[in-house]
Amino acid sequence: MKILxxxxxxxxxxxxxxxxxxxxxxxxxxxxxxxKGQASVVxxxxxxxxxxxxxxSADHTTLxxxxxxxxxxxxxxxxxxxxxxxxxxxxxxxxxxxxxETLLKPENKKKLAFILTNHAAxxxxxxxxxxxxxxxxMASGNYVDVKREGDEVWVGxxxxxxxxxxxxxxxxxxxxVIVPSEN
Amino acid sequence: MKSYSKxxxxxxxxxxxxxxxxxxxxxxxxxxxxxxxxxxxxxAPGEYDSHYAFISGGFSGQLAIHGLPSGxxxxxxxxxxxxxxxxxxxNEETKPMLQTSxxxxxxxxSHHPDLSQTNGVIDGRWCFINxxxxxxxxxxxxxxxxxxxxxxxxxxxxxxxxxxxxxxTEYVVAGTRFSVPVxxxxxxxxxxxxxxxxxxxxxxxxxEHGHMNVEFQILMPGFNYDLTHPGxxxxxxxxxxxxxxxxEANTLLEVNASQNDKDYIAAINWKKAEEYIKAGKFKxxxxxxxxxxxxxxxxxxxxxxxxxxxxxxxxxxxxxVYFLPTPKSPHGCDVDPSGEYIVGSGKLAAAxxxxxxxxxxxxxxxxxxxEHKYGIPVLNFEAINAGTVEQPGLGPLHTEFxxxxxxxTTFFISSEVVKWKLGTWEVLDRKPTYYSVGHLMIPGxxxxxxxxxxxxxxxxxxxxxxxxxxxxxxxxxxxxDISGDKMxxxxxxxxxxxxxYAAGCPAELIMPNSKKYYKIEENNHPYVxxxxxxxxxVREGKNVHVYMTMIRSHFSPDNIEGIKVGDRVYFHxxxxxxxYDVPHxxxxxxxxxxxxxxxxxxxxxxVWEPKEVGVWPFxxxxxxxxxxxxxxxxxxxxxENSNVKLTWTLDGE
Numbered sequence: 001m002k003i004l005x006x007x008x009x010x011x012x013x014x015x016x017x018x019x020x021x022x023x024x025x026x027x028x029x030x031x032x033x034x035x036k037g038q039a040s041v042v043x044x045x046x047x048x049x050x051x052x053x054x055x056x057s058a059d060h061t062t063l064x065x066x067x068x069x070x071x072x073x074x075x076x077x078x079x080x081x082x083x084x085x086x087x088x089x090x091x092x093x094x095x096x097x098x099x100x101e102t103l104l105k106p107e108n109k110k111k112l113a114f115i116l117t118n119h120a121a122x123x124x125x126x127x128x129x130x131x132x133x134x135x136x137x138m139a140s141g142n143y144v145d146v147k148r149e150g151d152e153v154w155v156g157x158x159x160x161x162x163x164x165x166x167x168x169x170x171x172x173x174x175x176x177v178i179v180p181s182e183n
Numbered sequence: 184m185k186s187y188s189k190x191x192x193x194x195x196x197x198x199x200x201x202x203x204x205x206x207x208x209x210x211x212x213x214x215x216x217x218x219x220x221x222x223x224x225x226x227a228p229g230e231y232d233s234h235y236a237f238i239s240g241g242f243s244g245q246l247a248i249h250g251l252p253s254g255x256x257x258x259x260x261x262x263x264x265x266x267x268x269x270x271x272x273x274n275e276e277t278k279p280m281l282q283t284s285x286x287x288x289x290x291x292x293s294h295h296p297d298l299s300q301t302n303g304v305i306d307g308r309w310c311f312i313n314x315x316x317x318x319x320x321x322x323x324x325x326x327x328x329x330x331x332x333x334x335x336x337x338x339x340x341x342x343x344x345x346x347x348x349x350x351x352t353e354y355v356v357a358g359t360r361f362s363v364p365v366x367x368x369x370x371x372x373x374x375x376x377x378x379x380x381x382x383x384x385x386x387x388x389x390x391e392h393g394h395m396n397v398e399f400q401i402l403m404p405g406f407n408y409d410l411t412h413p414g415x416x417x418x419x420x421x422x423x424x425x426x427x428x429x430x431e432a433n434t435l436l437e438v439n440a441s442q443n444d445k446d447y448i449a450a451i452n453w454k455k456a457e458e459y460i461k462a463g464k465f466k467x468x469x470x471x472x473x474x475x476x477x478x479x480x481x482x483x484x485x486x487x488x489x490x491x492x493x494x495x496x497x498x499x500x501x502x503x504v505y506f507l508p509t510p511k512s513p514h515g516c517d518v519d520p521s522g523e524y525i526v527g528s529g530k531l532a533a534a535x536x537x538x539x540x541x542x543x544x545x546x547x548x549x550x551x552x553x554e555h556k557y558g559i560p561v562l563n564f565e566a567i568n569a570g571t572v573e574q575p576g577l578g579p580l581h582t583e584f585x586x587x588x589x590x591x592t593t594f595f596i597s598s599e600v601v602k603w604k605l606g607t608w609e610v611l612d613r614k615p616t617y618y619s620v621g622h623l624m625i626p627g628x629x630x631x632x633x634x635x636x637x638x639x640x641x642x643x644x645x646x647x648x649x650x651x652x653x654x655x656x657x658x659x660x661x662x663x664d665i666s667g668d669k670m671x672x673x674x675x676x677x678x679x680x681x682x683x684y685a686a687g688c689p690a691e692l693i694m695p696n697s698k699k700y701y702k703i704e705e706n707n708h709p710y711v712x713x714x715x716x717x718x719x720x721v722r723e724g725k726n727v728h729v730y731m732t733m734i735r736s737h738f739s740p741d742n743i744e745g746i747k748v749g750d751r752v753y754f755h756x757x758x759x760x761x762x763y764d765v766p767h768x769x770x771x772x773x774x775x776x777x778x779x780x781x782x783x784x785x786x787x788x789x790v791w792e793p794k795e796v797g798v799w800p801f802x803x804x805x806x807x808x809x810x811x812x813x814x815x816x817x818x819x820x821x822x823e824n825s826n827v828k829l830t831w832t833l834d835g836e
Contacts, residue, residue, distance in 0.1 A: 033229030045699045047761035079765065079808040081735040123810055124735065129834075167762035168735065168808075 241681025254676030303631025498558030583628030701784030741816030745829030768804030
């Protein structure tokens, strides 16, 4: 009986040591405190960043859903500066039937991210900086053609319908999805 | 067989005992702080501290903001000393902030931060802090966390008993440490006694904007004035100042100022002072002192040189000042949250003396005066004494309160904090500090509503507490959890300069008000550039004004030509960002004045007097963005007699 009690005590001591040891070595994953990285920052006072502009636009719900599915929100709130070409809901709807649904599936996250980053270029390109005949290097690694006729500008074949200044760059609303070449 | 198993049992028992005692011990280097204790000071990545602590930088002249309980340093606010990092005292906008009647002074010794109060409770609006050497009081906005105002104190020398705040922030006080000739004049030092005077200044605070002015000074005998605290609750309307050197020695104070058995706490009835001012019973002394105000709208400071001050003479004005005899050169002068008890820490005394405000009023009414000193009544010690904490430790300095009827006093010589009970005067607990503690701070601990929970002890000596860094080692603060019956040391962290004193409060009083950026449309700087299209360069004789903007990730203009050797070039640079936490910096090669660090929406100016012909680059000094390294430009400097046209461009336009 005594032996049994001692064994129980021993077990308890070992268990509590193991417990405290566990805390000390592994610890919690503090990255979980900010699951969306910088996109977790709450700031309703500053000028709107690219993500906030997209989220606030009724014409870009598909784009926002795609950005969330690809988990690249934090890129669009980063210090930048970034130029983002934002296809409208109609632009996504114009893709072959089922394309968007397929891309939004978790197993296609990487591919979706690749397509979306083909719509973002480092630095702030606006107005006359979008020059006819130039090639723009996108965050996907692809180059896309810039075409200008007077005030009308096409990037990768997508026409700029309007532009909004963002705190971390600029958003150009475009009428097409700029599908990257596969290689 | 039976005896064998008994032996085995005994062995097993001893093994178990040793396991219990040693098995869970900290690994080497864990020190005296156990793991569960460490967790009390641990703030996980991504989480906020529960309290702000505003810790004086002492001889650094600045104010440091730390979080509690983590001890993490968030910001050093430049106050009385220049700060190249923030261009404080270097750029054109802030140079006036360090102006004094003695000229531009780039340094000082900052001592006692105190927070504004409403109804005796910390309200999170402003932090005040005093400069010791060139007597000044500064006001810091707790929205922008910038020093907004610095007021010089006339007829003062060594502004030590400052910058404590009355319970509705009616006044911030400033008492002189050194008595001096008032007004200053050429006279023999040996004639100190009876001729030198000490002034206690009452700085009125404008309740809306916080602007300060010296409302009046009380001209006191030539003692040294050490520390002060306002009455609160029932004693609101009074201010208590400790004095030492009531011997009026002018040399070897170490010995000569320690002769009297008792010095005094001077009790000032400032409501009475207001009556006397209203009745015109003051003298106006000609004086000269700087009043520097920073305007958030123009992002610029200006100096006004004040010319006179109103002075009250307590010898001629009955009821204004009383002396409370207090043993042995009292240092700290602390009033409990109810306002009833005034604790005098005689730094050479073996006991702590506590006076009763109720008894003080009664003694005044019954005229229980032992004598008059320079016309000021000295109250009878026994008549006002509330009690004594006997043999609490060696070298008592300062006391704060937890709002639960307990007081906590620091002891410099015996390096400890002692907890004792108000009313019974019994010692409840004592904990060592490492080493030689000065002030202590309990959040709200010198107000009507202490928030309790933590006690921060600020130490002058660290010796072996941290990795050595040569002859100079940092000073430190130590955090105790005071939520239980016994104090518990939970953290030990380094501080800037000398952590002389601190103020603290729960984070929620301040956090929601913190400014994120300055609105560009509200920027009324005389040289603001509100858009890139407005950027330009204007020549006015030898003076050239560059109206420059910055936004991720370029300057406008970024190519400037037509500058000549001998010009005085003003770079007025506006940060066009309207986004939180996106400052930009600028520095030009060869500028002898300043680099700039410009907050979003703000304009700052530095002057460059190019001495060499050439093409000189400038760039952004704050890593602002992915293209920060591209954020740069050139200025072409031509000979004095050249006729290169003044041009400014961005991308060729």
